[in-house]
Amino acid sequence: MAVRLRWCEFEFHVRLVKGYYRSSRTIYTSCSSSYCAQGRPERKHKKYTNTVALPRTDFPLRLDSQKRIDRDIYLYEKCEFSTLYTWQRKHVKGPEFILHDGPPFANGKPHMGHAINKILKDIITRHKLLQGCQIHYVPGWDCHGLPIELKALGGQTNLSPVTIRKKAEQFAREAIGGQEEAFRSWGVMADWDKCYFTFDKDYVKNLWQQFYALYEMGLVFRDVKPVFWSPSSRTALAEAELEYNPTHRSTAVTVRLLMRKVPDPIRSLIPQHGLPVFALIWTTTPWTLPVNQAVCFNPDLSYSLVSIAGHSGEVYIIASELVEMLRQKLCRQIDVITTFPGGILAGASYVHPCRSERVQPFLPAAHVTAGKGTGLVHSAPAHGPEDFLVALKHSISIECLVDEDGCYTEAAGPVLRGLPVLSEGSQAVMDLLSADILHSEQLVHSYPYDWRTKQPVILRASCQWFIDTNAVKQKAIEALKTVKIFPEDGSSTKSGGGLVSQLERRPYWCISRQRVWGVPIPVLYHKISGTPLLSMSLINHLCNLVNEHGRDFWWTLPLDRLVPQAVLAEHGVALDEVEKGQDILDVWFDSGFSWSYVLSGEKVADLYLEGLDQFTGWFQSSLMTSVALRGHAPYKAIFVHGFAVDAEGRKMSKSLGNVVDPLDITHGRKDKKHGPAYGIDTLRWWVACHATQHSSVPVSRTVLEASAEAVHKIRIVVRFLLGALHDFPSDVDESLYFLDRYLLHLLYDTDQQVNQLYESYQFNRVCTTLTNFVTNEVSALYCHLTKDRLYCAPVDASERRACQLVMSRILEVLTRSVAPVLPHLAEEVYLCHPYKKGVRLFQSGVSKPLPEWHQPEVARVVNLALEVKRTLNKLSPVTNTQQLAATVFSSGETLTLLKMLQEEEHSCWSQLTEILQVSSVMLVEKRSPLKFHVELRETLQQICGRCRRFTAHSVDEPCDRCQQVLDKLRVVV
Ligand SMILES: [Zn+2]
Incomplete structure (x- = not known):
């Protein structure tokens, strides 16, 4: 049941009316400055409370601690977060937007870097969905590699390759489980049923096929070369696996x-x-x-x-x-x-x-x-x-x-x-x-240095497999010219330039590693000459074996099973003349081919979005492989984000002890006083506000509190709007006030601006624009100025319905605008919406403000009235300007414009009195070098006990408008 709200709850944006007592009677004018109004004792007006149309809603105002955690879980389930991806694949018919997920390493718990990455991606896909696009977003994990192998080994030596692989796989699976649970809990909309894993049989088969395709093209070769060698890891390293110690x-x-x-x-x-x-x-x-x-x-x-x-x-x-x-x-x-x-x-x-x-x-x-x-x-x-x-x-x-x-x-x-x-x-x-x-x-x-062991590396010649990057680099540099790099503020473009210069410097890419936790390089060698034996029939045979015996077959099956007679005959060698290779593929080769596994055919991703460091990693390996095999980049655009740092700007690391667990933010620390539960949406708002414009993304109590505060502000306003619509019949055709049309005009402009900011991935500016709009235009201006109409006019009066109509539009546009960042809040609005119950926002299709809302001529009229209001407020010595009668002197066009808001010379109920928030307005034609000037007097009217406006003839009676409402309600007071 909807809760009837206390009046004061909606006065958040209004300074509460306080009684003013004055003894002299003066006039204040905008030219000469003289005034005084007689103060009146404040009266208690509780007897009319039940006759005003106060907002009603069951949308909760504040959710603290456990209630917030429970609410997030409730919304996730109730609003079908987990099935949204499948739903939109089936029902949305718009153009496909492909965001190809860079696979995180399956080597640890979820951290703030994951939160930044996955939430940014989700903001983009949710925005695109609301624009009518069908989303293609398949999450993946990079499951192989040395960090996993080392952690799985835990310092043990002399283990067999199969034991190491079993332990590493178990470790990776546990890490994936933990990460996936967190990613889902953050509301990430994705194809969770069809995630890709680089250790999957099909993924491995695809890698072998791509490896062979490159080999056929002469782009993969084996040679002795000096490569970066990590004695501490006992393997060759790629450039991307180094960090330089100055x-x-x-x-x-x-x-x-x-x-x-x-x-x-x-x-x-x-x-x-x-x-x-x-x-x-x-x-x-x-x-x-x-x-x-x-x-x-x-x-x-x-x-x-x-x-x-x-x-x-x-x-x-x-x-x-x-x-x-x-x-x-x-x-x-x-x-x-x-x-x-x-x-x-x-x-x-x-x-x-x-x-x-x-x-x-x-x-x-x-x-x-x-x-x-x-x-x-x-x-x-x-x-x-x-x-x-x-x-x-x-x-x-x-x-x-x-x-x-x-x-x-x-x-x-x-x-x-x-x-x-x-x-x-x-x-x-x-x-x-x-x-x-x-x-x-x-x-x-x-x-x-080796980036994992933090030990120095050496250059050492060894026999390795290479990709001939020299042969593709010109094409790659050319392909990069058509790729857009975001953010467009110059910092990322510089890094983009770094990507080009690195491509130019890199003559070959060493893709073999001397470890066991990875995809074996599918090659046999002639024992004496070392000649590699590689053919399509061998690749096909190995693909069958992986299907039949699983991923470890390279280490478990005897040689005669690995190589069929037909393949030996093909190469003219006997079984005892060959041996199997001991190398595995570089993990950057694994992930560098993810496009070929996830995007079928010639598909190109609309976006790759990862941290800045991927310019030397995944962005580059994917570019090289796609250019080599398809002649073009795998992406149309690249978006780079920064890294989480602590309050002092230090990178988060275990050794510094400054690592923040995202769970501590969403669910709170054990000691809630030092770390309250901020909930998922605050985490998402923090990401949107801070992760897109700088290379360092600060995580501190202060920034999190600010994010929580901003989300709460929006929450208060949407709650007010929901409450205001409690008896709105949803479909009315009322003539709107200028102020109403002005708000629609602002709403249209704000929506355009916010959309453009979403499209250019400037989420920090999306947040500022929306916060400013909510605070200034919606809360302090519209909700404040129209509350008399909303609460005190007859419930079905045209002016009240017009106000509700505008508020319903504001709620709709605002909810949809914040939805990509705050999906929980947005769905919660729909859940509590008086006439959208049962509708899921993200399943409700495209809804855009109408172009006819854009009315600059209306804005001109209302802006003039707001200018008069500012002058009036400066002049007024009292907080409650309702006590005042204003006379506005003007002429010519100014007067014509003001008359649009008040046809009569004097009025207590005109649109102008609403905007100026005074008892009455007198419009007087008077030529002056100034555009207008204002005089204020204490009104002769008395305060109405019901509407609190100074529109009554006596202190004991309500004003005429309120009396009519009361008569209709047959209320005897
Ligand atoms: Zn009244």
Whole structure:
């Protein structure tokens, strides 16, 4: 049953009328300023309370703590949140809007980052649904990868691959369960019955097919290359799995290498025949010196032959531009004997720094500069991409002395064997070479770390699978030009530019990993030659096996089951000549192909929406794969959001102990005083207000309180509007006041503006626009000015119905406008709506304000009246201007406009008295340089006990209008 509300509950926006007592009688005018009204004693008017049409509604005003939690659950069930997605797929016939979900890692509990991501997505899809679009949104999870494998292992070693996979799968499933429950509870509308998981059989089969398609196109290849290698994780890493530590310390050394063959032109310049000649090199990775294979020089640089004080009987070669730097570094006198062009060094050779029996070449290379070091670069092709390319060019076979744990191998010799290269190994090398190290220094610089273990990585050559990104990057950069990147404020565009420059820098993408929790690379190898055996028939066979035996078959079935005779025959090999691959696919390869699994055919997503970091991750991997296979980007637009930070702006992390659980926000902390239950809609409002415009999204008590307050303000207003409509017959055709039409005009404009802000994903501005509209136009203006009509006019009077009609429109537009952000509140409004009971807002189709509501000429009239009102309010010394009789002097057009609001010269009941909130208005024609001026007097009328307006003839009687209402009600007072 609807609750009859107390009058004062609706006075939230109005300063309550207080009795004023005055003794003198003066006049205040807007020109001369003189007035006083006689005060009157306030009377109690309770006897009329039952005769006024107070609002009624069962929409609760305030929900605290457990009641709020219960209400969210009740609304979720009652308003069919869980079946909305299926409903709209069936019933909405508009254009399809595809938001393709970037799969979160199934590696932990739901956190604020998830809340930001999923709620932003839901705001967009719900907005699009209200615009008549059919939504395509299939949530997914990234189920493989090292973090899950490591957490599942929990420090245990020596487990079999199948045991590790079982544990990892169980861990991932539990994480997915927890995350899905939270995502659903936040009201996220999605195809929850058909989520995609990267460990699903069908997903795996699709990946193998795509892998093979790329292989057929020549875009996937296997090769030995230096790749980022994490000794702490024992696997190769992609660029996206690195984080750079700007405070990493390395020891840099300047080392001399004894030259064996000194080109004649140089030898002839040496003052004393037979002096040993040394080349000077500089490196920040002394641990790579044992695998030195060449020294690179730049033929375009000038080099000098120098003598160094304290090293008599020796001469050194260094780039001429770097002599001074060396002088400062060594604090020794250095004399330049002569200079010569770099080209002369071609054909020179030197003795290996660690192995005196080996003589190695000097090689020309363009990457050598005179920016730092010595202008002669120590080259270890196994540990540097440029070194690798030089070696490739000169057909030098690559040597690697570092194993998967980042330790020296047997081949490195007894002193170094087994030592970790980044610590003891590095020191051991420096000890070995101490006689040849001229200088060593500590260097603080930016160095790549494994983003999961937070340990430094190394570059290490190994046999890996690659995608030839070079071959697709131009197409990818071209495809990106048609992609819109939001927010459009420049910050994201900059990151978009970063995406392009990264594409340009990345020559290949290493897609193999040496772990077990992932999709096996479906390849067999020839045992001796290492040639990969890969064919469509093998892929088809493996797809059948996964159907038949499940995901672990690669590790459980014997080789003869993995490879059928037909495939062996196809490659002309016997079973005992082949072995299966031990690598799995990079998780970025898994998720990078999600478009091909979730979007059938040539479909392109309208939007990809993820955090800023995905410019180097999923946005990029998806772009590369789609461009490679389909020639275009998988998305039409990208939207990036920031990351949750604490009140001090620090990123949330377990080690800092500042992680906020979204459940603490929605359901409250155990200690409710320190963390009340804000409910789902407040969480959503917080996301909308803060997550779209900055890279840091603050989570603090203050911002959450502000969000709760804003949601509550809207709640109060919609409750008032619902109450005002309690006896509205829903369909009336009344002539509207100017003020009514003015509100429809504002409503139309606000709706247009809000829609445009939703379309450009500026949800923070959606929230501000709606809050301002609700506070200023709806609450403080319209609801305040029309309350006499609403409460005190005869219930079926045209002016009251007109007011209700406008309020019903405001409620409709406002509810629909906030609905994408506050779906619980919006559905609750419909649930308590006097004539929409049983209708679900999100299933009610498209409803838009009519263009004829837009009436600038009406706005002109009402704006003038509001200008008069502002002047009047400034002039009035009393809070309750109803005590005043106003005279407005004007002429010409101003008078004509004002007359539209009051035809008579003097009135107590005109539209103008309603807007000005006075007892009566006198309109007087008077020419003046001012547009108008106002005079105020105390009214001669008495306060009406029923309507509280000063429109009665005596203090003991109600005013004429109220008397008529009472007569009709046959109320004897
Ligand atoms: Zn009255």
